Amino acid sequence: MAFTTDPFGIFKSVISVLLLTFSIVLIMALIAVRETKISEEVHPVLAYFMCWGAILWLTMVEGGQASLVGLTPVNAKLYKDSHKLAYKQTKITNKGDNLDRYLMGRQFMVVLVVFTVNMSAAPNADAELWDLPGWVMGIFLEGGLAMILFTCNVGQLNTQVNASLCMLDYCNNYFGLFTLYVAMFVEFSGLLHASYLVQLLVAKLAGKPIESKEEPRTLPENIFFWGRCLMSLAILCFCIAVTFTALFQSKTTMWDSIPPGVAVAIFFILVCVVGMLEGMQIAFFAVAKLRPEERGDTNFAKLTCNLLFKGEGNNLPGFMIGRQLCVVSCMFFVARVTSVDVDLDKGEESIFGAGPGLNNLYKTGLLGAVMLTILGSISWQLVAAAFPIAFLNFPLTYFLLRLCLLLESTGLCNAAWVIAAIHKKIAGFKRDEYYIGTAEERAKQAMEDDEDALPLGAGHMIKVPNFADHAPKKLQKLVEKDPSSVKYLNALYTDAESQHGKNLKDLKDEESA
Numbered sequence: 001m002a003f004t005t006d007p008f009g010i011f012k013s014v015i016s017v018l019l020l021t022f023s024i025v026l027i028m029a030l031i032a033v034r035e036t037k038i039s040e041e042v043h044p045v046l047a048y049f050m051c052w053g054a055i056l057w058l059t060m061v062e063g064g065q066a067s068l069v070g071l072t073p074v075n076a077k078l079y080k081d082s083h084k085l086a087y088k089q090t091k092i093t094n095k096g097d098n099l100d101r102y103l104m105g106r107q108f109m110v111v112l113v114v115f116t117v118n119m120s121a122a123p124n125a126d127a128e129l130w131d132l133p134g135w136v137m138g139i140f141l142e143g144g145l146a147m148i149l150f151t152c153n154v155g156q157l158n159t160q161v162n163a164s165l166c167m168l169d170y171c172n173n174y175f176g177l178f179t180l181y182v183a184m185f186v187e188f189s190g191l192l193h194a195s196y197l198v199q200l201l202v203a204k205l206a207g208k209p210i211e212s213k214e215e216p217r218t219l220p221e222n223i224f225f226w227g228r229c230l231m232s233l234a235i236l237c238f239c240i241a242v243t244f245t246a247l248f249q250s251k252t253t254m255w256d257s258i259p260p261g262v263a264v265a266i267f268f269i270l271v272c273v274v275g276m277l278e279g280m281q282i283a284f285f286a287v288a289k290l291r292p293e294e295r296g297d298t299n300f301a302k303l304t305c306n307l308l309f310k311g312e313g314n315n316l317p318g319f320m321i322g323r324q325l326c327v328v329s330c331m332f333f334v335a336r337v338t339s340v341d342v343d344l345d346k347g348e349e350s351i352f353g354a355g356p357g358l359n360n361l362y363k364t365g366l367l368g369a370v371m372l373t374i375l376g377s378i379s380w381q382l383v384a385a386a387f388p389i390a391f392l393n394f395p396l397t398y399f400l401l402r403l404c405l406l407l408e409s410t411g412l413c414n415a416a417w418v419i420a421a422i423h424k425k426i427a428g429f430k431r432d433e434y435y436i437g438t439a440e441e442r443a444k445q446a447m448e449d450d451e452d453a454l455p456l457g458a459g460h461m462i463k464v465p466n467f468a469d470h471a472p473k474k475l476q477k478l479v480e481k482d483p484s485s486v487k488y489l490n491a492l493y494t495d496a497e498s499q500h501g502k503n504l505k506d507l508k509d510e511e512s513a
Contacts, residue, residue, distance in 0.1 A: 012411025013418060020153050020415040023146035026129065027051070027121045030141065035127040037253075038120045050120040054113045058155035060179045061109050063163035067171040068093050068102065068180070070164065078436040079168055086172040089180050096214040098184070104192055105183030108373045111331060114151065115365040118335035121147055125256065144332045149412060151328050157321065157416035158423065166429035168436070190228025191370065194236045195378040197229055206386035236374055239367040242351050243267075246340045246362075251351065253339045267337045271376040274330045276391075276400055277323050278377045279384030283391035284308060284316060301392040304401055315405060321413055322404030331372065338368030 031039045031047045039047035071090050080087045093099045123141045140146040163170040170176070186192065203210045217225060246252045247267065248260045258266070287305070308315050340362035342348050350359045361367075384391050391397055423429075436442060 009411075009414070013414040016153070016411050016414035017418055019412065020149050023140060023149045024154075026140055026146050027150060030123055030127065030129055031121065033129065035124050035129065036119075036121055037124065040124060047120040050116055054116040054120070055151065055155040057179070058110065058113045058151070059159040060175050061106050061113065061183075062156045063159035063170050064089075064176050064179050065103065065106055066160050066163035067167040067176070068099070070167045071171075072099060074436065075442065078442065082435055083168045083172040085174065085177055086168050089171055089177055092180060092184070097212055101187040102180060102183050104195060104378060105186035106179075107377055108186050108192055108369065109179075109183060111369045111373045111377065112366075113155070114328065114331040115335045115339070115369045117147060117151060118332055118339070119365060121150075122253075122332070122336065144329065147332055148325065148329050149415075151332075152324055152413055153415045153419060156324055156328070157413050158419040161417060161420040162424050162429055165431050166424070168432050169427070169429040190231050191235065192374060192378065193225075193228040193232035195232075195374050195382070196225075197233065198374075198379045199382050202382050202386045208386060232374075236370065239371045242340065242362060242367055243338050243371060245351050246342075247337070249351075251340060251342050251348075253336050253341045255336075263337060267334065270330045270334050270337070271372065273400070274327055274334070274372065274376040275380030276394075276396060277327050277330075277404075279380040279391055280397055280400065281320065281323060282381050282384040283388035283397075284319065287388050287392065298393045300395045300398050301389070304392050304398045307398070307401060307405075318408045319401055319404045322406070322408035325407045325413065326400070326404055334372055334376070335365055335368060338371065339363065339365040340367070 028048070030036055031044050031051065034040045034044060036047055038050060067086070068089060071086070072094060076087055076090050076094065093102050122144070123137075127137070127141065129137065129141070159170075199210065243252075244264065247254070247263050250256070250260055250263075252263070254263045308319065340351060340359075342350050342359055342362065344350060344356060344359055351362060354362065
């Protein structure tokens with residue numbers, strides 16, 4: 001939901017900023033006194049570098065997605081000369097199936113960033129700081145609230161606010177280009193290719209072909225592709241074996257008071273919750289433009305859609321904010337559950353007799369990141385893209401939607417809007433219409449948007465920024481009975497778009513004067 005300037009909205013923003021500031025101070029102090037894993041085992045300087053480096057990179061990983069997906073339908077010739085680096089990026093993502101490849105690679109980068117922040121900033125067992133009360137340590141540090149607020153407000157939501165409206169300016173830099181190259185390399189490496197096996201299986205079950213913009217693979221390409229799929233599957237099985245062995249032997253960073261069986265159960269629950277939340281955003285966008293009668297016929301499907309599209313449709317973006325809080329929270333807990341903690345120097349036995357080098361790899365949390373990306377994120381998104389109505393019919397969807405809207409209503413993430421406003425002012429971002437006009441103006445120049453450019457449906461994980469307003473019920477009925485009213489409404493919309501374009505043109509003339 002958008003930032004509000006009413007007294008209650010301002011109050012929540014002030015509280016959110018104060019909580020975020022307090023959280024950052026706690027995290028930085030915890031690192032300084034060597035009460036986190038990296039600061040204790042290596043040095044606080046490295047922990048600071050990893051923590052802030054990961055968060056700053058996350059801003060581009062999240063903002064880059066909003067920019068590159070949003071620019072896909074736009075004719076690239078419009079910004080070829082004004083935003084050369086943005087053009088260079090979209091030239092890559094708009095080619096063939098590269099957008100899908102990029103999204104798969106960036107999904108792993110998001111999970112990896114969260115795991116990195118957990119390693120560098122999560123408190124050690126029995127950590128102490130400034131003789132703070134136990135409830136403060138429990139809520140902000142041991143419970144992870146400080147890292148969740150830090151990651152969501154600084155690393156994710158504020159960048160999505162700016163990137164969704166200033167797509168060209170946001171990604172028009174070498175940082176964005178570098179991030180794109182890394183995401184494409186992650187996908188090319190084959191580390192996540194087991195996801196393609198899920199993609200093929202889901203498409204088969206749905207009875208829908210996977211639409212591709214590329215020619216069928218040649219024999220050498222097929223050998224290379226299937227070879228990476230088998231390699232990825234073997235890596236995934238190895239990650240599962242190591243993680244579950246560590247869980248059952250109580251050799252992870254999970255709290256000592258949690259029995260192994262309970263830790264395994266928590267892992268499954270968290271993975272399923274993350275998967276549901278990842279799939280729900282795909283399913284909600286998929287049904288956003290369907291008529292109400294097409295959005296499922298069960299009671300829970302109706303309850304979910306009535307709540308989601310209630311009033312002016314503000315609950316959809318509200319869900320996205322609350323969902324971000326839920327997903328990041330679950331990811332931090334999964335990082336704690338799956339990170340192996342074996343100290344060979346103390347004579348502890350390693351998993352599967354691993355030597356120092358392999359044991360250090362276990363301790364990085366990389367294995368858990370691979371598992372969560374494939375099993376808790378990508379797979380569920382692919383299922384939701386193929387079976388969106390099934391997600392709406394599932395009772396847990398409604399309860400998770402309620403939870404996300406409740407979290408959003410607390411205003412915990414209102415600080416993101418403040419950070420976004422400051423960032424926009426410093427960077428000098430301008431809305432995309434300033435450079436390329438409105439959609440109506442582009443259409444008049446014979447450079448209209450190509451909405452079919454976005455690969456949707458079975459086998460694709462596109463998250464379309466579709467926050468359309470929903471008309472009142474009486475107006476919907478009028479449109480159904482009298483189609484001529486649609487022309488009148490479209491005329492009003494066109495006039496508004498034209499006026500908006502005229503205002504931007506006047507603004508440009510004033511600046512050049």
